[in-house]
Amino acid sequence: MNARTAELIERLSREHALSEADYRALIEARDDESAALLAEKAVAVRHEIYGDAVFIRGLIEISNICKNDCLYCGIRRSNANAQRYRLTPEQIIACAAEGHALGFRTFVLQGGEDAWFTDAILCEIIGEIKRRFPDCAVTLSLGERSRDSYKRLFDAGVDRYLLRHETADPDHYARLHPASMSFDNRMRCLYDLRAIGYQVGCGFMVGSPFQTSAALAKDLKFIEDFRPDMCGIGPFIPHHDTPFRDRLAGTLEETLYLLSIIRLIHPPVLLPATTALGTIHPEGREKGLLAGANVVMPNLSPVQVRKQYELYDNKICTGDESAQCRRCLEARVERVGYRVVTDRGDVKKSPSKAQQ
Numbered sequence: 001m002n003a004r005t006a007e008l009i010e011r012l013s014r015e016h017a018l019s020e021a022d023y024r025a026l027i028e029a030r031d032d033e034s035a036a037l038l039a040e041k042a043v044a045v046r047h048e049i050y051g052d053a054v055f056i057r058g059l060i061e062i063s064n065i066c067k068n069d070c071l072y073c074g075i076r077r078s079n080a081n082a083q084r085y086r087l088t089p090e091q092i093i094a095c096a097a098e099g100h101a102l103g104f105r106t107f108v109l110q111g112g113e114d115a116w117f118t119d120a121i122l123c124e125i126i127g128e129i130k131r132r133f134p135d136c137a138v139t140l141s142l143g144e145r146s147r148d149s150y151k152r153l154f155d156a157g158v159d160r161y162l163l164r165h166e167t168a169d170p171d172h173y174a175r176l177h178p179a180s181m182s183f184d185n186r187m188r189c190l191y192d193l194r195a196i197g198y199q200v201g202c203g204f205m206v207g208s209p210f211q212t213s214a215a216l217a218k219d220l221k222f223i224e225d226f227r228p229d230m231c232g233i234g235p236f237i238p239h240h241d242t243p244f245r246d247r248l249a250g251t252l253e254e255t256l257y258l259l260s261i262i263r264l265i266h267p268p269v270l271l272p273a274t275t276a277l278g279t280i281h282p283e284g285r286e287k288g289l290l291a292g293a294n295v296v297m298p299n300l301s302p303v304q305v306r307k308q309y310e311l312y313d314n315k316i317c318t319g320d321e322s323a324q325c326r327r328c329l330e331a332r333v334e335r336v337g338y339r340v341v342t343d344r345g346d347v348k349k350s351p352s353k354a355q356q
């Protein structure tokens with residue numbers, strides 16, 4: 001690590017901001033030493049805000065039917081080999097009930113853009129979950145919808161919404177998505193969600209095809225400006241039935257490096273150690289926590305459909321019962337010196353010492 005890189009890291013941890021050119025320089029300067037320094041600072045600032053707490057979210061994958069055709073994704077519409085499924089409202093509520101008994105207080109309902117899940121149907125499911133488990137937060141991750149739809153879902157009680165921006169570079173966006181999808185609409189969704197009152201999560205894949213350090217610098221600048229409540233990042237992993245089947249996966253090291261940087265840009269952010277990170281390395285999620293992540297998301301989907309929610313190859317946790325997945329993650333969290341907390345785990349809104 002040269003003096004310039006050390007100065008960038010110092011400035012980032014002091015000011016929580018860099019120019020786009022400096023983000024790019026920092027990304028390009030990655031080596032073991034700079035990664036270790038960033039991780040040390042990221043863990044320290046997370047500790048000031050959240051102590052040794054790691055939040056758990058129960059993930060329920062409600063449908064793998066999707067009208068979109070993202071080039072990277074295994075459940076894209078054009079993948080005729082995907083075995084499609086859709087959980088019934090009763091199945092979704094049963095998953096939440098099982099999760100609640102296991103201690104979960106946040107449920108993330110995630111799925112493809114499946115038109116069967118109208119606002120009316122979703123509002124009924126959300127209403128039922130909120131009635132039965134009033135102490136729980138509900139998070140949706142169901143892609144792009146209209147502002148009216150987001151508003152109706154919010155009024156039905158949804159607390160949070162995850163919608164990865166995927167890339168903050170419009171040209172890169174166009175190379176990852178079909179012409180029918182637009183970068184501007186993606187951004188419109190994120191700003192609508194924010195304006196309505198949701199806690200909002202954005203995010204991107206690390207090492208996606210055509211990604212450059214300049215594009216990553218734009219992602220970091222976007223996170224600095226948007227200040228998301230949550231930010232999901234994980235390595236790109238090729239899926240054998242997509243146009244990107246022969247591409248290289250993103251790396252563990254680059255993902256960890258970016259996790260640390262994002263923690264320093266926005267110290268209170270809720271940052272998951274993702275399933276994709278656990279897929280590229282057996283201890284990927286533990287390493288994610290040690291780089292600054294503070295959320296894990298065990299799978300609560302019914303075991304019989306788990307393999308079908310295959311966004312990328314070799315996804316982990318597809319054979320384990322919810323209880324096993326929760327226990328497994330708890331053990332992993334404790335092994336690296338942290339503690340799973342089971343409250344709702346809302347983002348800390350008050351400025352941390354580090355931000356003053």
Ligand code: 5AD
Nearest residue numbers: 072073164235236237239276311312
């Ligand atoms: N590799 C890694 N992550 C992927 N996602 C979709 N396909 C892949 C893949 N092949 C991510 C996208 C999406 C989230 C639900 O999963 O970023 O927003």
Ligand code: FES
Nearest residue numbers: 317320325328329
């Ligand atoms: Fe799901 Fe280990 S985290 S089985």
